[in-house]
Amino acid sequence: MDDVTETLRRALATLPPGALCVGYSGGLDSGVLLHALAALPEARARGLSVIHVDHGLQDYSADWAQHCQQTAAALQLPLRVVRVAVARTGGDGLEAAARAARMAAFGQHLAPGSLLALAHHADDQTETVLLKLLRGAGPEGLRGMRPLRRLGANRLWRPLLALPRAALQRYASAHALQWIDDPSNLDTRHARNFLRNDVLPLLRTRWPRLDTAVGHSARWLAATAEQLDGDAAIALAQIQGVDPATLDAAGWLALSDALRPLTVRRWLRDLGLPPPEHVHIEQLQQQLQRAGDDRNPCVSWAGAELRRYRDRLHALAPQTAPAADWQIDWDGRSPLTLPAGCGRLAAVAAPTGPLQLQVRFRRGGERLRPHDDTHTRELRDLLQQAGVPPWQRGRLPLVHAGGELLAVADLWHTAQAEILFGGPLRYEPDA
Known part of the structure; x- marks a missing residue:
């Protein structure tokens, strides 16, 4: 039995209940995942289906959708094509905007309780961890992609994270699969493409086991992140006020360097406010340490601000001041x-x-x-x-x-x- 099929069979045996849907782009990776799952009766028993998101970013995206329809029909699987509009301007770039639109489409069109299968593999995990590292992420970010995580009312399942892309290429060759190569994957103006096409091939010539090593580190950091997340929940319960939008400022400062960012992010997440970047947490810590009792320090970012008054830290959405003469x-x-x-x-x-x-x-x-x-x-x-x-x-x-x-x-x-x-x-x- 090939590595892909064996990996999927083992993963399906421990997968929580739920209808199974494959996110299919038409490329090699998702094509392998779709073909291999379609060959497994235990996957079809879950009502296996397919979803393709057409971002409309390429002139021939309609041809890709048609290829996906033909592939799904050949496998006798139902396919839904979802067309989305991607914002071409924004601070996070086109790549991030396309991903956000894609994930929103998945969340909107999947039946609640579904499991969305994506074809990310060990090479993708290496790229993700290194990109997070270059952005200064902590343990939560450096844990990389998780094999199974919540996606709104559904779950996102990545069963191939332990396999290198070479294993998927062998499967595609053995089964004579047809796929579409997205030319935008060669555009090294995008950070991930630059890392994938220019940087990682060079690193692998010096460190052939790079992907295995990064995968091990990601798993260690995942365990660390889970432990810290539990500690942050305990810390938050100890310093949160009767008003849930307040914290004991001195109690927050007394937390360890590892717990302060996690605790404040958990606090804001529970309040429905956007999380701060690392720089905002550093600014908050410095202002609280330096400000006298008669000062009311404030740190703000898009959609939220943190203010100290007396001994309490307050979280709130930015407010518009009423007209002075109203x-x-x-x-x-x-x-x-x-x-x-x-x-x-x-x-x-x-x-x-x-x-x-x-x-x-x-x-x-x-x-x-x-x-x-x-x-x-x-x-x-x-x-x-x-x-x-x-x-x-x-x-x-x-x-x-x-x-x-x-x-x-x-x-x-x-x-x-x-x-x-x-x-x-x-x-x-x-x-």
């Missing part, structure tokens, strides 16, 4: 939606009579006497004493009547507001 009349009877994503304001009970209220944001110098207090207070002092973070203070709605401040969101209200509204206002900030 003001609106309000009768207190209908809920009011505030600008710049500042939330909604409503009275718990209908006011006792017609009101002419004005709602605006802080402009400085505001004062009020809370209904349960005997003194008039500076709003600035009240906010500080209540521990309201500085970036939230300018987003709190202030309700005025006749030039007098009656209420600050749902935090404070005067005796007059107590009579008019029967208690504090209801304020719902945007998440």
Whole structure:
């Protein structure tokens, strides 16, 4: 039995349940995977099917789709062709954009619980690990591609990672397979192609066992990454606040160099915020170590920012400040939606009579006497004493009547507001 078939048979024996679908490009690698799986009854028993993503980046991409249709038909397997639009501009480059579009198409068109089989092999793993290394990745990145991982509601399965591409070439030759060579794979302007075509052949002449060695390292790092991920989960549980969007800043700084990045990335992932790059984590660490207690350091990147206030680290999406002169009349009877994503304001009970209220944001110098207090207070002092973070203070709605401040969101209200509204206002900030 050939290496490809034997590898697939062993991998299928331990594969979790689920319908099996092959991601088929029409090239040699995915052609070998498709042909070999189609020959195995245990693969067909899983409802084996095929999906081809047409990126539309080549003038003859329609011919490739037709080749895939003919191959699937010859193997008596159902095929779905999915056409996607790839953004040709962007910071990550065309190669990354095509991959993102492809993975999105897989996630959209696979039935939940499916297993998507891809034909990555040991040579691909070497390229991936070295590219990650050149980008400064840690253990999680240097573990390379995993044989089995989650893909939304499905799983991504790479059963050939332990085999060199030479094994796939032998299989293709033995079975007289036909495939398409993508000429863009020769374009060394793309980092992976440069590594594959120019760098790795030279390295292999000096280190013939390069791919085996890199594969071993990737497996060791995978085990390390899993251990660190578990440690990061424990660390996060110990330093996360009652408000899940906060962390104990000193507790985070006290973590080991290995755990700090993993813990903050896990924290942000759980909050649905984009993860930071290594440089952002270094900036955060340096600012927290150097900033005095009276400073509020902030590190931001696309889609997220981390701010310290007092002893807590806060994670939030970037916020747009409301216009300084914004003001609106309000009768207190209908809920009011505030600008710049500042939330909604409503009275718990209908006011006792017609009101002419004005709602605006802080402009400085505001004062009020809370209904349960005997003194008039500076709003600035009240906010500080209540521990309201500085970036939230300018987003709190202030309700005025006749030039007098009656209420600050749902935090404070005067005796007059107590009579008019029967208690504090209801304020719902945007998440």
